[in-house]
Amino acid sequence: PFAGQAVRVSAVAADITVEEQVATTHLVVDLVNDADQPQEARLLLPVPEGALVRGFAAAGLGSAEVLPVAEAEGIYAGIVARLRDPALLEFAGTALVRSSVFPVAAHGRQRVSLDLEQVLAADGQRIDYVLPRSESLGYCVPWTIHGAVHASSAIATVYSPSHALMVAPTTAPGVRSFSVATTAPGNFRFSYLLGGAGVTASLLACPDGPEAPDRGTFLLLAGIPRSAGGVPMPRELTLVIDRSGSMNGEKIAQVRAAANQIVAGLGNGDRFNLIAYNEGVDLFAPAPVLKDADSERAARAWIASLLAQGGTNIHDALAAALAPAPLPGTLPLVLFLTDGRPTIGQTSERAIRALVSGDASQRRIFTLGVGGDVNAPLLDALALASRAVPTYAPSGSDVEIAAATVFGRLGVPELTSPQLSATDALGGPVSGRISDILPGPLPDLFAGDQLVVLGRYVGNAPLTLTLSGTHAGAPRQLRFTFTLARASAANAFVPRLWASRRIAVLIDAIRALGADGGHGGESLKELSDEVVRLSTRYGILTPYTAFLAREGGPLAAPAASAAAAPVFRKEAMEDRASAGSVGQSVNAKAMREAACVNARNGLYDAATDKVVDCDAIQQVGDLAFYRRAGGWVDGRAGATAPTRTILRGTPEFAALLVRLQREHRHGCLALPGDLTLVVDGETVLIAELR
Known part of the structure; x- marks a missing residue:
């Protein structure tokens, strides 16, 4: 580099095509030379073992070769020693593509393209793809990724635990395409499941570590196709509309349009009712009516007559929606809309929640909170207790679009009231094999859904899981047997996703304690202590544990728990109806439904209406590290001081690198500055050789 200005990567584009398990990756890397003189560059690109170079171009010149792992590690080590920068150590154990030297003009740009080909690994019906990328929080290069999968058999689902995929709709059963635009760090991973007319499932498992290899965390992935046989269960939908005074103006107009759209979207055999409430x-009708041309015409006239005025009687409106017994053989659904808190009649949160717990018909209550003055903990509780989902439309957003989006996910149910259990090969119950299943209870499954269930397992024997529920009014069981032989620390995203969902469940419980002015008592301490423990262990930030990201913030109990308790009390329990409370629900929902990792711990901030990232917590494998005093501290260390020091570049450091590679934790050695690390229960300082 000239005058300290290195050639830098400004953007990367990846086009991935998979044909019958053979993946071709076309990479385009844009480089920029900010120096006043031309420079020479060489591309070093970590790639999966077994990948082959099928093409390379840099301004029409150059070549590239794949170096095996052993040779690549020598190059990584040489660069680290020369530049005294440990960053490349995260790629130890990875093959490397090395290009020839090519020029980059002064203040110029160069585009390098590379074509890789590899045969993807399969685990049963699941095919996995991994593209190595830096996990460092400082890696902010924008990537655009496009993928297309072609298979001779049907593809049940496509899933990424690392990045949120935008999957394009298709009618071809053996074709899936997706796109990603991201600056988030970490390997890009995706998997696809092959299947047919039935449900296809696969299991990814991660053991708890070398200290407990016989237990760990699992992720069950399943694609839900539309059934070819049987009559789909019709829906019985009750739309409950807030027409209090605060809904006057544009909001009630948008709600009228949304209600008309929802009624029109109901299918043959579906039934519906409409309820409007203020004080x-x-x-619309004493009980839900069959959707036909006459009932739709009458509903439109009723909707047009709605005026917004008066108070908000949530209790009686919900009681009216739950009162009629649903028609047998239908799935009873409620879409409950409000823009405020209960102000008239019975206003007790606990009394309103009791309506749901006492509903023998087990209606699914999908709540839609409009604006920032809703009682978000109450709406969350109503939805989650009934196998439904809460949704929020921020102030100024289009209520019609929000309501239509909620209704759009309520398609034809393929499996209702599903339950997951460990069984023997004949379906008999087996106790003690799995626990802490999330989500719990499982939601109803609709055609096209992707089911991602996380839980804990014990034992390394083959695991049989049975997914049971009701399909077309009749009981249905789906049984899958998985081997745990491939449980691997490479699947470290599994326990982190489980912990994220578990934290959300605990936060929901804490917020529920604040109903009607409750104080929580010992329950608050027990729940908040567990949130702090999981947050610290897995590097998952919450609005209540922000102190973990601050310099000097406590990492060990009881100091960390003491720091969290007043925040939980003030924000999670006392703040019931505000924009901030809605923001808490938005964050809780994201964690509750987590299906891909949140590497930068982005949290929604209601004050700015933006997601704010954190650069002080680095997730590496199944570990988490916290920026402290210019270095990084293992969350497991807490306040424990190191008892010995290992210097970088020494034989002892090299041995530690090899050991951590086996555990898929070696990326921590790439963190800059001094590193406090727990090794076999001992706290060790990793320092520079000075």
Whole structure:
């Protein structure tokens, strides 16, 4: 580099095509030379073992070769020693593509393209793809990724635990395409499941570590196709509309349009009712009616007559929606809309929640909170207790679009009231094999859904899981047997996703304690202590544990728990209806539904209406490290001081690198500055050789 200005990567584009398990990756890397003189560059690109170079171009010149792992590690080590920068150590154990030297003009740009080919690994019906990328929080290069998968058999689902995929709709059963635009760090991973007319499932497992190899965390992935046989269960939908005074103007106009759209979207055999409420409750019909041309015409006229005025009687409106017994053989659904908190009639949160717990018909209550003055913990509780989902439309957003989006996910159910259990090969119950299943309870499964279930397992024997529920009014069981022989620390995203969901469940419980002015008592301490423990262990930031990201913030109990308790009390329990409370629900929902890792710990901030990232918590494998005093501290160390020091570049350091590679934790050695690390229960300082 000239005058300290290195050639830098400004953007990367990846086009991935998979044909019958053979993946071709076309990479385009854009380089920029900010120096006043031309420079020479060489591309070093970590690649999966077994990948082959099929093409390379840099301004029409150059070549590239794949170096095996052993030779690549020598190059990584040489660069680290020369530049005294440990960053490349995260790629130890990875093959390397090395290009020839090519020029980059002063203040110029160069585009390098590379074509890789590899045969993807299969685990049963699941095919996995991994493209190595830096896990460093400082890696902010924008990537655009496009993928297309072609298979001779049907593809049940495509899933990425690392990045949120935008999957394009298709009618071809053996074709899936997706795209990603991201600056988030970490390997890009995706898997696809092959299947047919039935449900296809696969298991990814991660053991707890060398200290407990016989237990760990699992992720069950399943694609839910539309069934060819049987009559789909019709829906019985009750749309409950807030028409209090605060809904006046544009909001009630948008709600009228949304209600018309929802009624029109109901199918043959579906039934519906409409309820509007302020201080009183008005019903379109005494009980849900069959959707046909006459009932739709009458509903439109009723909707057009709605005026917004008065208070908000949530209790009586919900009681009216739950009162009629649903028609047998239908799936009873409620879409409950409000823009405020209960102000008239019975206003007790606990009394309103009791309506759901006492609903023998087990209606699914999908809540839609509009604006920032709703009681978000209450709406969350109503939805989650009934196998449904809460949704929020921020102030100024289009209520019609929000309501239509919620209704759009309520398609034809393929499996209702599903349950997951460990069984023997004949379906008999087996106790003690799995626990802490999330989500719990499982939601109803609709055609096209992707089911991602996380839980804990014990034992290394083959695991049989049975997914049971109701399909087309009749009981249905789906049984899958998985081997745990491939449980691997390479699947470290599994326990982190499980911990994220577990934290959300605990936060929901803490927020529920604040209903009607409750104080929580010992329950608050027990729940908040567990949130702090999981947050610290897995590097998962919450709005209540922000102190973990601050310099000097405590990492060990009881100091960390003491720091969290007042925040939980003030924000999670006392703040019931505000934009901040809605923001807490938005963050809790993201964690509750987590299916891909949140590497930068982005949290929604209601004050700015933006997601704010954190650069002080680095997730590496199944570990988490916290920036402290210019270095990094293992979350497991807490306040424990190191008892010995290992210097970088020494034989002892090299041996530690090899050991951590086996555990898929070696990326921590790439963190800059001094590193405090727990090794076999001992706290060790990793320092520079000075």
